Amino acid sequence: MTNIKKVSELAGVSTATVSRTLKSPEQVTEATRDKVMQAVKQAGYRPNWLASSVKSGKSNSIVVLVPNLTNPFFLRIIGGIEQAAQEKGYSVLLGDTQGDSKRENEYAGMVLSNRADGLIQLDHSFPFAPQDAELADNVPMVSVCERIEGERKYPVIELDNYAASRALAHHLVGYGHQKFAAIVGQISSQIYRERLAGIRSVLQEENLPLPDEMLVGGSYTIEAGIEGVRQLLKQPVRPTAIFCFNDDIAIGAIHEIKKYGLRVPQDISVVGFDNIKVSAFIDPPLTTVDQPAYDMGRRAFEVLSVLMRGESLTRIREILPFQLVERQSSGPVHSS
């Protein structure tokens, strides 16, 4: 272990001088600076980050809780967080929770034990264990996409899911569709409610139905899309347009629809949500709502950064712009 003491002896100065030379070189004579720097080099010295952090009480790390690492959409968000964090000298501790609350509790606990200074939650659950709830009151925490449930309100960076769903619905209604279905994601979340409400509002305005049996799914996976289509196609009436609550679901849905010998969009239009990379390159390219995932990540860190500095926020909710991306998976209803 090559520590500051060794360097100080090597350079013939005090440990304090070594520390100063490295932190604020301008406060030191050029002569001593040279001596110290040479000793540092010779000893191969690196300040022990752990030790300096004990003093400052700051770890300069944040925990990012993600329910599912395999979802490429989350990846882009994490990329944005990581980028912004790195620029400010923060490290990102990755917490893959698999939606398991035990794991969430564990990871969340890191910020209670000074292993991290803040927390970004990509899921909708309150990540702390019940017995830690009070302690958690003072931890900087931000949620992205989803909204953390519970009494206490945390800042959230999200999309206007209601408006985005309305945009999709209008898009499909504009093509003359009347028989709709939806393959939804996680039902217990705010996102589910808002997106569904958005769709419903448009359909009601147009006097179009969205019967309960046309609502299937329950998770944001390709498999859910496949299974969803199977269920929908068992119904007596076939929908001509399907809202998928994310692009993975849509990819599964399109795949399965084709398996049934049906065509997209001639027989069934499919729309998604997220605009992940591949969505533009599947066949047919997917009509979807683009979410500025990377920017959402960046912004989430910036907001967290404010919180970690102990400052207070003007806005507790930031809504980022979405964009309807019209591709070829949606089209006019085909009169049969």
Next chain:
Amino acid sequence: MTNIKKVSELAGVSTATVSRTLKSPEQVTEATRDKVMQAVKQAGYRPNWLASSVKSGKSNSIVVLVPNLTNPFFLRIIGGIEQAAQEKGYSVLLGDTQGDSKRENEYAGMVLSNRADGLIQLDHSFPFAPQDAELADNVPMVSVCERIEGERKYPVIELDNYAASRALAHHLVGYGHQKFAAIVGQISSQIYRERLAGIRSVLQEENLPLPDEMLVGGSYTIEAGIEGVRQLLKQPVRPTAIFCFNDDIAIGAIHEIKKYGLRVPQDISVVGFDNIKVSAFIDPPLTTVDQPAYDMGRRAFEVLSVLMRGESLTRIREILPFQLVERQSSGPVHSS
């Protein structure tokens, strides 16, 4: 800041007793244990992780360097690492390097300054800055998929890329293909050389050519696949089979081939590498080589774990099994 001292005062014992009660409860009387535990609860005390780590000199964290977070294949590897790490009480510091050596240097430096105990590199470059090379001699480091370049050999968990490429080549040769092309990834890596060598070895055995103008690409992206196909289709002779060096490239390639009005696999067979999730659900489903990404990640951590314990390794190179996944993007050559 609720520290050990406060708890000790609250419980009417010394700080040492508090520390002991939490670390080795059996060394403490039940009476005092109860007192302490109650005080801990009441004060909402959590041992300061930073402080305890200074003592032990271990951060129980590792850095994972990934060149590109948007590649779903890397994600699965990271998932495996994260999982294994969590089980052993380690945290994962995510380092998105974007292939930038400055960033690599910075992240790699973390392990020199005790911010992390070890390093897993997913890229092929030696991540430390030249001036840190000596220091780096003693840091636990493992590479996955790629092999870290340089004098010193680090443990590597990889695939038999040579054999896997041969399997793909045999598969295509078996379908009667004679005109081959390849859209490759990063050229500067070992993987590139091995995969290409594997393909070449089979083609030579069969007396089939792989002319230089049939080698295009240079990065592991969808865009590279698209651009690659454009270049290939400009050539006077059209290949009937294309090796794509990963699935993303293949997805781009298939997309672009269809744009030209050609069919996969009737006009051109396409094969990939990695077997990412979507590959099974694109149209046509992709023939590819399945890499056990998750297991590779797990194994990488386990090997790193051995290194971090200061033990030495029996094998410095671990080769995990691949599997040829035959789907519908490859087929018999169509006589025109």
Next chain:
DNA sequence: CTGTTAGCGCGTTCAA
């Protein structure tokens, strides 16, 4: 400008 001293929060001696 530099050295001495103190202390961050904790774990681990060594006595008692």
Next chain:
DNA sequence: TTGAACGCGCTAACAG
């Protein structure tokens, strides 16, 4: 079994 004291490696305060 418990407590006092020391030290981890570093930095901040104060003298000089």
